[in-house]
Amino acid sequence: MADTSQVASAEKPPLRRAWWKESSVYQIYPASxxxxxxxxxxxxxxxxxxxxxxxSKLDYIASLGVDIVWLSPILQSPQVDMGYDISDYHAIYPGYGTMEDHDELIKGLHDRGIRYVMDLVVNHTSDQHEWFKQSRSSKDNPYRDWYIWRPPRYDDDGNRIPPNNWESAFSGSTWTYDEATDEYYLHLFASAQPDLNWENSAVRDAVHSMMRFWLDRGVDGFRMDVINFISKEPGLPDGEITRPGFLQSGTKYFACGPRLHEYLREIGAILREYDAFSVGEMPGVEDTKEILKAVGQDRGELAMVFQFDIVGMDVKPGGIKWDHQDFDPRNLKHIVSKWQSFMLQNAGWNAVFMENHDQGRTVSRYCDDSDAYRTKSAKLLAAHMGLLSGTIFVYQGQEMAQINVPESWGMDEYKDIEELNHWKTVLRDFPHDKEKQAAYRRQYRLIGRDNARTPMQWTSDADTYAGFLPDGASKDVKPWMSIHPDFREWNAEAQLADHDSAFHYWQRVLQLRKRYKDVFVYGDFEMLDLDNEFVTVVAYLRTEDSAKADHPDSSAASVEKARKCLVVTNFSGQEIWWSPPAKAAPVLFDEAGLKRGAILDEFRNYTRNGESANEIRRDSGQDRSWAMLLRPWEVVVAMG
Structure with a gap:
């Protein structure tokens, strides 16, 4: 189970209001x-x-009801890692368009009342960046110290080996040898992504200047890629040996290094000048106190961070990404409870997400993507996620229940460097073990990054590849990645036409969130039934608390009559009778049974013809008077 012991002090600092706390974000992966x-x-x-x-799709985005659009990298890049290898921080990648296109995009978003966030990738650059070209040209070049160079080591037999034993996120060593200067350079990711040396103040000055360049052009903030990797442990020590072989995890020594928060405060000072949005990606960190250092409202660093507890639920403890364990809703309950409670009690802030460009589709990963339960699953996830405290992030296609790649796809369909490099390792280490190979391919289909990168499905038109290509496109061209074959039934056009679709459900969730900010944005949170027989039921209670936030109505009377919302989800393909604990029961039930109007009908996911309302019965438990039958993948939202 996830650790929930690190919760806050008894004293609750007042939670200040901010526009970005009340916002929802739509992430776009431009290539797809x-x-x-x-x-x-x-x-x-x-x-x-x-x-x-x-x-061309700004009206579609605006109709969803989001407040911010975040674009994955669009700057000049050789595209070794889909733009996360930047070769010029001041130019747009020509395959995506021009600076004029970018200016028009910003204006179009602002005209619709939507803010715009760019991806800031500054832990590393491309090896084609002019800085790195200069750096590798000689040891005496002024840019040499802009990157992390080290001399080789030698083993007992005199063989040259890397400066330490760290393993890259994309397999292999984090070090590449440069013959011209007889040194290795560090790259936590691909060899084409050398890490910048943030110890060098000139590097930081260049990053700060670049941030101002984009903020002055109308950008409203940044999502900061692996931002907790920018400070490394001095000396770059070997990773602890936890498995056979030379290469080991070095995360302990490059995640949240000793100068991280100094660097983040420098960034935060610039962001405050512009009242800009910020979210940092912080992999490898589960400690609440470490995260709070970055997002505490008086720290002057970031607004929020992506931490990875939630997307590591189906990875074995201590394992790497591909070491799978079955999803257990109890882990979800403990992780959500941990972060919701801690941030609200310590005046921090959460970035709430379950999908992005690096994760498998949630309907396939955590629920049921069969035709019978696909929409129900998408709605369950929307309600569970969208009514939590924090800034909500919706990834393109999530709003219309896009799912993982088909089982029929072979490895020739995959494009992602992470999966392809890992597959090479599998073939090298298990050349004749077909069972092992098949197991890893199942993992790619479940959590591989390409699951989120299939093109958006706009229409049922096969000639334009589900509307991804423009009308009249040559029949000789095709998208960079195959379209999911279910596009004829599952596409944006069909979703918009069906009022009972996942898209319209997401609309309603975001509208409810805006209508009751004091409940869903600033209100209290309590996870119910953390450790009891209701294993698959994830239920939580949101309670309005106007006294906590900086709110004009903070009287005792207003707190006494605080509005409550109960969100109940059955993360299971089986029926279960569930009875709320005493503190939550009054939201749903009175002495006569189910309260009239308590359940919000527009948030039911059993609404098709012939699907009846929930059954209830008297409960035999001592402190629970009524029970409700929850059907497979059912969600119930009640307010009182």
Whole structure:
């Protein structure tokens, strides 16, 4: 189970209100969103999405009801890692468009009342960046110290070996040898992504200048890629040996290094000048106190961070990404309870997400993506996620229940460097073990990054690849990645036409959140039934507390009559009778049974013809008077 012991002090500091706390974010992965220019990549002969494609869908995005759009990297890049290898921080990648397109996108968003967030990738650059070209040219070059270089080590037999034993996130060593200067450079990711040396103040100055450049052009904030990796432990010591072989995890020595918060305060000072949004990605950190250092409201660092407890629920403890364990709703309960309670009690802030460009689709990963339960599962996840405290992040396609790649896909369909590099390792280490190979392929289909990167499905039109390509596109071109074959039934056009779709459900969730900010944004949180027989039921109570936030109505009377919302989800394909504990029961029941109007009908996910309302019965438990039958993957939202 996830650790829930690190909860807050008894004293609750007042929670200050902010526009970004009340916002929801829509993440766009530009390569897979929509192509308007139909620019063909010369190397692959395929087409990716572009900025004008995004511009053409701004009304769709606005209709969902989000407040912020975040674009994954769009800056100049060789695209070794889909733009997370930047070669020029002041130029747009030509495959996506021009600076003029970018300016038009910003204006189009602002005209619709939507703010715009860019991806800030500054732990590393591309090896094609001019800084790195200069750095590797000689040991005497002024840019040499902009990156992390170390001399080789030698084993007992005199063989040259890397400076330490850290393993890259993309398999292999984190070090690449440069013959010209007889030194290794550090890259926590691909060899084409050398790490910047943040100890060098000139590097930090260049990053700060670049941030101001984009903020002055109308950007409203940044999502900061692996930002907790920018400070490393001095000396870069070997990782602890926890498994056979030379390469080991070095996370302990490069995540949240000793100068991290100094660097983040420098960044935070710039952000405050512009009242800008910020969210930092912080993998490898589960300690609540460490996260609070970055997001505490008086720390002057970041607004919020992505921490990875929630997307590591189905990874074995101590294992790597591909060491799978079955999803257990009890882990979800403990993780959500841990972070919701801690942040609200310590004046921090959560970034609430379950999908992004690096994760499998949640309907496939945690629920049931069969035709019978796909929409129900998507709605369950929307209510569970969307009514938590924190800033809500919706990833493209999540709003219309897109699912993982088909089981029929072979490895030739995969494009992601992480999966492809790992597959090479599997073939090297298990060349004749078909069972092991099949097990890893099942993992790729469940949690591989390519699951989130199949193109958006806009229409049922096969000629334009589900509307990803523009009308009239040559039949000789195709998207950079295959369209999911279910596009004829599952597409945005169909979702918009069906008032009972996942899209419209997400609309209603975001509207409810805005209507009752004192409940869902600033209100108290309590997870129910953490450790009892209701294993698959994830139920929580939100309670309005106007006294906690800076609110004009903080009288004792207003707190006494605080509004409550009960969110109940059955993360199971089986029926279960559930009875709320005494503190939550009055939201649903009175002495006569179910309260009239308590359950919000527009948030039911059993609403099709012939699907009846919930059955109830008297409960035999001592402190629980009524029980409700929850059907497979059912969600119930009640307010009182």
């Amino acid at each position: 969103f929509k192509s308007a220019n139909c620019t063909v990549d010369k190397a692959s002969g395929t087409v990716k999405g572009d900025l004008r494609g995004i511009i």
